[in-house]
Amino acid sequence: MSxxxxxxxxxxxxxxSVAKQLAEVLDSDLFEIKPVKPYSKExxxxxxxxxxxxxxxxxxxxxxxxxxxxxxxxxxxTVFVGFPIWWYIAPTIVNTFFESYDFSGKTVxxxxxxxxxxxxxxxxxxxxxxxxxxxKEGKMFRRNVDKVDLKNWLDELGxx
Numbered sequence: 043m044s045x046x047x048x049x050x051x052x053x054x055x056x057x058x059s060v061a062k063q064l065a066e067v068l069d070s071d072l073f074e075i076k077p078v079k080p081y082s083k084e085x086x087x088x089x090x091x092x093x094x095x096x097x098x099x100x101x102x103x104x105x106x107x108x109x110x111x112x113x114x115x116x117x118x119x120t121v122f123v124g125f126p127i128w129w130y131i132a133p134t135i136v137n138t139f140f141e142s143y144d145f146s147g148k149t150v151x152x153x154x155x156x157x158x159x160x161x162x163x164x165x166x167x168x169x170x171x172x173x174x175x176x177x178k179e180g181k182m183f184r185r186n187v188d189k190v191d192l193k194n195w196l197d198e199l200g201x202x
Contacts, residue, residue, distance in 0.1 A: 044119035046070035046201075049112075051125045051135050053081045053095075057155045060183045060192075061124045064153070067192045068122075068201075075125075075139045078107040088128070099129045102167070106135040108142060115143040120201070122180070124153045130162030137171040146174030151199070153180035 050061035065072040085094035098104045125132045165179045
């Protein structure tokens, strides 16, 4: 039986809620990808081209520093990674997370939360950050997802 991890970045709490429920359904470990400097409401104002999130997403090579490192990443075969969609892709802190570990031979399934946009080029933009991994586009979730929806999604993936 393979060991699973649900890792997530959540700026507003929506992705955190989905990730916690997913970890419960999977009976897996949970890890929060936290920036050294938390995002404020002003930082997340996508309508302000000078906000922190706008500046970061306009420079896709930017890598926000992560505050904690998971010491036992080598124990996991399957890693679910969740995040909000920013500018049709994952926030660059997700790249920081991937680049902090060796994902060779692991299955990575990304999931996201969004108020309306889709995955866009998310998986394509993340592949270079986790070479050797089998990365799969998962599903986009809304705020009100429940454990039944998550269980059905895992069944579709053939994961229990």
